[in-house]
Amino acid sequence: MKVLFTNTAVVLLCAATLMSSCSKPQKSAKTGITYNDKKTGGYEKFRKTHPSPGPGLIPIEGGTFVMGGSADQDVTYDYNNVRRRVTVGSFYMDETEVANQDWLDYLHWINVTYPQDHELYYNAVPDTLVWRKPLSYNEPYVDNYLRHPAFQDYPVVGVSWDQVQDYCVWRTDRTNENILRETGRMVSWNDLNGSKKGAAQPASTSKDPFNTDIYLNGQYKGQGIDGKKMIPDLSPNAKPDGKSKNPVRPARMEDGILKQAYRLPSEAEWEYAALSLIGNTQFENIDAGKIYPWNGLGVRSAKRATRGLILANFKRGAGDNAGVGGYLNDKADITAPVRAYQPNDFGLYNMAGNVNEWVQDTYRQGSFEDFEDFNPFRGNEFNNKRLADATKGTYAKDKYGRPIKDPAASSKKMKYADAMALQQAQAAAGQPNTATAGAAVGANSTAPGIPGQKDPITGKPYNPDLRGYGDSVNMALYGTTTLVNNHSKVYKGGSWNDLAFWLNPATRRFMDETDASAEVGFRCAMTLVGSPEIHPEGKPHYSVKKAKDFNPKQ
Template structure:
């Protein structure tokens, strides 16, 4: 009887697997489940990629599987500033840089800018100079740091050290540049564009991912010999000379999502690396640092007593007594000098603090949203030219920002699609958002300000935060710096301050807690703030699929 039941069970399992495999084959055999039409693109039909597996990680990135965690829960709050209210958040899976962006990575960006936009030409000068890190951040009126001023960025001894002196705006522009260069290389490797196209790039002939996806004929200055000259494009044209599907489209899954700064929630989730304290669907205790335990020294037998991060250990103590148990650095240290956390990420505590994408506010509004929390959304859309095509910036239409400290930075590069704010057609009768700029949503808009409900004609112009208003203006061709020295200011918070996370080489251990958060003006830089990039993951939550515990 037992044997018969066993045989029946085996037969049922086999039948279920056969049915399942049949269903899968029907899903992915090139036929539509909706109409039965062919989706393979043969005979001139519509083509869809039905055998897509998983998104490739971009260069330098590691996968972080999303999940729930308690954001803002710190071990200590000696400041008593109510800045870290614990909130339960859920984060989608994403990719993040294994290490902080290094000097040599940033130098590659600078050298590319210098080649494409020679600073010797007046119209391009501010593109290159606006991207340069501020090396003077190393100077101290009562300290001798000229060695770092002159050498830290460019000397090969510091190539693999994290870049500093970069403000938040420069970090976001680097992220955009990295996106374009990575996707440009992918198209070349897959044979869609001419090999070596990037070597012949110029200000008049540049690649932009969004321009390629929306108007491929306008990429590289409209040079079809580049965008249609790859081996794969040649093959497609030979098979169908009239085909317009020789360009990669978003539905092909070949191009990667954008490199960007991680959100505060993503960065904190990745830094904690709580997989080591996970048990089924709960966490066994809490983590104070990216590593296990409550101390900054290793308890492992092989390296017992070694410091696990680069931080300031006390007054006048930036590394310890020379020799054993010294943390190996006085300023920053070479990336990968300390053990990674459970996600394989290095220096998520110590070395340098890191910019994240969020606009700073003292309170995280988890009452409104507890999924992929982020403050800083400004929604835009592609500008449309009179002929109905997207408007692409020429080399003479670069958009610049003059920052409050007088620095001029380029916010766009030639070849990009012009972005404009969304209007009523996109917001009418929507329940989730009603305007383009949502930085002040539920915090700083009129309905949540201290002036709401007052019979004050000027209430619309009142700011939520009484921060200094420093500005730079041009008068008779001269730059006028207007420093706000008002004694009536009560806060430094405004819409242009950004969160930075993690302790640095000049911070005490208190700041190594991933939940700690601070803010700094987005146009200013320091010698202890760097950054790393992240990338959203599309598709499944896990790279490996769900599997049983045992």
């Protein structure tokens, strides 16, 4: 695994020296121009690698499976998970649920970064009141579950879907900031905090905390930010900044140094990862199906050393959350540590029981009557980053230094003249660039569409909110005659307080994105870029010849 997932931050050294160790400089296969040479224009190419997963993640090799196929009954008579074959692309997923300590790290960062912003901190604190029950003495959990060290490795609960979205942005930024500081592309932690003897905290040109999108757009750099091992800038137009003899630059997406964004897994990804049929697969044949993340029809271990032990943390029956004193059957009364029980064949812990887990999808009962068979997902709200200055390409930022995002104005890339005309029209109307002011135009909304291109089929203004796409019922009824609307989000997996039926990966329930529960937590995922094959060893492959170098002198 360590060989396959070599850290690109180590492999992708400065462009000026990367190719110098090679016997021959690389050249473009289509133009013959030499790469990584300032004299030929500074075209840059880095060694192609399979990027490693971000901290806490493990690789999940994708493939085809029957979504909903593991369900053997429908006790709720919802008929909301129709069987259909889909393909899930390879991705990364948290090995464990996000724990209380992980969330406390998030709260600590908010507290030290924005000590006067009490609203931000308050909004990020989980709702510990989810433990309160009218006829149950759970008050100790209200006071202790989140913060007491005895529960630090237990899954965080009481977090809403909306809160999780903010956590994912924070985790992405902190991970990428740490990579850049540890590798010298930004000021190191020691230099930043004046840890070295006689060192002073550098004066930064930006008061905003690090944000990945802002950094990649070239808006987070300068004194107090740039590190000692910046990447050489081979552009003929680049100039030294005074401190360095040669021009340098921040990292770019093309360098492959930064990680993809942390996010919630889609419902299809979550179900595929929980089922983990990879352990029953040989030569593209699935030998046996599953109804739980483990093999067999029961919920007890059949192995000799652990025979009879419950395989997950769930409610065995009414009034039985833990078993009999002296021999607790699942060794937990409420939640259990995030590394309790045995991992499934992908290496993921607690994909059944312990806590239900949020996924990214918006709930519809008939979600998969109309669906894409590759990476099926319901919840798309397409948006663009708002431009503060179209001529410079700089993003507008909110008060926390993050890019402001507005509803997309078109289903495809607009012509430059049309995009500029749209911005000018919006500016004249007092609206922000690239989108209308205010919230997105929802599927149920009667508000006018966003100025921009029209849908080529309906002829109506483009609607960036596709969460209701393909509904088989009258959209006007959603949220009026049912509890389902565009704020209804899916959660899966079963919890410490659920019966065994909900441990089946195909089961699905929903809750409003602003609500929380003592039985719902989450884990993050990350998109895997590049080849989907995680374990190529021992498998047949076609031999591929390298492109022949062009010699202009012949």
